[in-house]
Amino acid sequence: MSNVIRLAFRSQSARPLSQDGGLHRLLEAFALHRRRTGDPFWLKENAEVLGILAATGARVPVAALAVYRPFLDEAADMLAFHPQYYRLILNVVVNLEALGMPTGLSTRMAEWIITEDWPASEVNDLQRAEVRHLLARAGHKVEMPGLTERLLGFASRPQTFALPNPRAAYDLVHAVFYLGDYGRTSLQLPSQVLESLHMLGCLAHLDQNADLLAEVCVALRHAGQDLPALWADYLAAEAGKFRIDSRPCPDSSDAYHNYLVSQWLIGTMGNAAFTEIHGSGPMSFRLPVLHVSPLREWSQALRALGPARSDDWDAMRKACATRVSAHALAVADSGAAGSPEFAAFFRAFARTGAMPEGSARRGRA
Template sequence: MTFPRVKTSDNPVALVIEMVAERRHAKTNAFWYKENGELLSVLRALDWPVQGADLRPYDDAGAKLLPLLRFFPQYYRLILGFSYDLNVLSGTPHAAQPVAAWAEQSGLAAKELSDVARVEADFLIDRALNRPQAGSGHATRLQAFCENSDAFRLPDRAAAYSLTHMVFYATDYGRKPMAQNENIRRSLIHAGLVAWLDQDMDILAEVVLALRFSEAAVPDLWANAVLRAASDVFCGSQAAAGADDFHEMLMLNWAAGQLGGRAFAFDMPHDATTFHRPERGPSALQELSAQLFALGDQRRGDWGVMRWRLWPALSEPAQARLAEVEAWPEFTAFFQGFARADLGVAA
């Protein structure tokens, strides 16, 4: 099915808000708060000039946040994030502080099993109540986690996601300064190398943002790749909203805006419900991993030694992907860990 195409250049975000708020999930669905909260968070981070009329799809939801939280306390982090960003963007009270106060008084953060979830909860509550973030034991543990660059030399999307989000929370999504930290920078580069070799533009966009927010240089290769990928977004009308590339679209456009490019510069058909990007090409990461595993005990952690054995077995796209980063100073240490020569396994 095809639709008349509508240029979004005049007010692209109004159309994106309408689509995400009205045509993807019911407002009783937790995914509605997740996606709309993420969208509003990105718009606030970009200082996007949202007009009051653009936010009308949120009028009913904004007025019901406290009753909603009391009935669905398990979704408190989604509701807290949505509440605060809607409040800031609209300039009108939408229960951000009462929602945060109720969440704190109910001890919801203390029930989290994950350190990352507890740090996020503390960040959201402190931000909504307009008070400085207090240090905690789980924050100290996560600092050590972020500084352990060796841990990010293997594919682990959850770990990479946690790493970038720790930077996001520490900087309030780029609004607060963060002292340069070489160990965290190296961790981000390692996570970015995994994403680059796997053509995972969702994680790569987050790495680019985290590097920028942590006062570290963003490699031109990655910045240009993110800008190109953001321009590749297109919309569709498939019924399965939530199984598409919504999050990748959002991260790419956020990163594009932070890099000085155009955010949300895609066209949108009438009645579109989904976001998409072209299918990924071959994964150099998977090809490299398969060849390393096949070598068994002959694996070595020295790229200079292993390159001549691995290169002929890789596809041309994989070779091209590797060729763009193999001379980076961080690649030597990255490959040493990725090869897993000392562990006797590769996956």
């Protein structure tokens, strides 16, 4: 059994998020029916769904949150025994408290994490930014000199985000989320960071990656930017393809994250989210997936041109028109017409640069 999700992204009317039993059923499914309570995958999924609900200001019934009471009863011991997962554990607790489950546990956890100096175990700036964000939400502001400047420096190189690189894409959008406290604080981003988001949006649209494009759109909304109609319409169409099945998905290989992010965008735009959750028990989220993305077709076609490749979109459209499918051509044409910064995106995506001849020989001399 499954139900179809029908959503609209472009309405700006402010409506409350779903207050019916849908949220109760949604949280019950994530807390009880997808993974073993407390394992890393359970922590990840539940941190995501609770974090999105908290970020969009959902009014979650107290009865719906009660499903997490067994986790909270064990959370302190879990943190002490599995401190390597401290960010995930604290994330779940912080968001449960934000949604109206008073425990006081997040503050005690934050104090212990700081005392034990677990932030020093982090290997990169994005993880440090998440730690700083979570500790602040738990009532402990921690100074990390230079962190904001380094994040903005990373995010201010637009050409980085014109190429397929899942790690860079994830880091960009999450840097924006952490800097803006998931939309809770006013966020004034440098123009180059906004250009980076638009570059990544162009890439995600060409890839027909609704999951990534929705996160880009949420980040743009947090920065006070309007969404391109092309992207909003595409995401609305994709949202209409979701199926929620009453079957478990024990390995998280379904489209749950894509579904959650699409709902997050709905809520960020002031519309009702999570309104069509019917039934109870296990849930898996299904979405048709393209076998070959238009981005891959275009990348292969450009590479095949060799020295004839240029960074001029009009010229490369003519050169590649017979090398890509009709669908890939149509997606690229719509991107050229409706994606901001498409010309700049294509100049970087075409990758026309070459290493200087003889550089390796000179290095050996």
